[in-house]
Amino acid sequence: MKTLIIKEQPLTEETLQRLNQIIHQGDLVVFPTETVYGIGGNALDEHAIAKIYAAKGRPSDNPLILHIAHEDMLSSIVEDVSEDAKALMRCFWPGPLTLVFKKKESISPRLTGGLDTVAVRFPNHPMARQIIATANVPLAAPSANLSGRPSSTLFEHVYEDLYGKVFALVDGGPSTLGLESTVLDVSGDVPVLLRPGSISADMIETVLQKPIIASQPTKADDVPKAPGMKYQHYQPRGTVKLFDGPESFMVQAMSEAIKQSKARNLAVIAVDEIASLLPACTLYPWGSLYDPETLAKRLYERLRNMDEGHHDEIIVHGLLEDPLSQAVMNRLEKAAHEIIKK
DSSP: OOOEEEOOSSOOHHHHHHHHHHHHTTOOEEEOOSSSOEEEEETTOHHHHHHHHHHHTOOTTSOOEEEOSSGGGGGGTBSOOOHHHHHHHHHHOSSSEEEEEEBOTTSOTTTTTTOSEEEEEOOOOHHHHHHHHHHTSOEEOOBSSOTTSOOOOSHHHHHHHHTTTSSEEEOOOSOSSOSOOEEEEOSSSSOEEEEOOSSOHHHHHHHHTSOOEEOOOOOTTSOOSSTTSSSOOSOOSSEEEEEESSHHHHHHHHHHHHHHOOOSSEEEEEOHHHHTTSOSOOEEEOOOTTOHHHHHHHHHHHHHHHHHTTOSEEEEEOOOSSHHHHHHHHHHHHHOSEEEEO
16 A cells, blocks of 8 residues: 655645545545654544554454544543543643543444443644644544654654555654543542543542542553553563663662673663663663653653664663553553562
């Protein structure tokens, strides 16, 4: 398949109508969002849903997130919207918060991994909203990367993974947040945090004026209620060793690992404060330990750098206890082949 490349900013009406045609003929469009790039298809079209799973190589029980361009679209997707959900929508939509609702019967179980719930997000990226609004259907749009690989926050990474596998790629520049959305299940009486993101549990609890609970790890035979709960994700091709604990422990343990490594091509991803204390190595600077927004934005770019540099062993470390840093750690733990903690 020859993939159409679109680099207009902003998108013209002619281009929007062309993308509309592509979506309604059941083909796939990769488009930017503020979190990561998404691989989008008509969520009401079984053939488009199947093409998304095939293009990504995604397990069939890993549900997809639906993206909408206005709240009126919810009426065709979900059974009801609780008062908790309405309060969160008022505060955080459009934005990086995905809410899980009871689904309508018309929503395909192939899209939801066979569950009776569906995950929905209203993105806050103008190009994403234009594309969805013009198509006037919800778009199923998981992250635009091959399954298990780091998500795509730069157009060149989208191109690398998906050129020839989808009908069109839309270049929207770098993602502004760089970390997938927070996912919150509001289908029951007590909201459940399924995946952390830039909307923290504290922020949600402040809006709701009540506590939420965190999901338990998904077992091997469970169907995950949201992406990123069950399978290994975000992994570069090299072996990732994650060191976590007090800063003094991380510096000492990483230094020993660097000196003793038998890797053909070792790389280290480290924040400024730790990098300056390590022995000589191939170092990829990450940012400041005290700037979690930059760490989140650069995470997948750095993991992609590992493949670009053909590194067979990657050493990285833990972060602070603030909510955004811990959301980044959630991804790193899924990317790691080995975690060394104190």
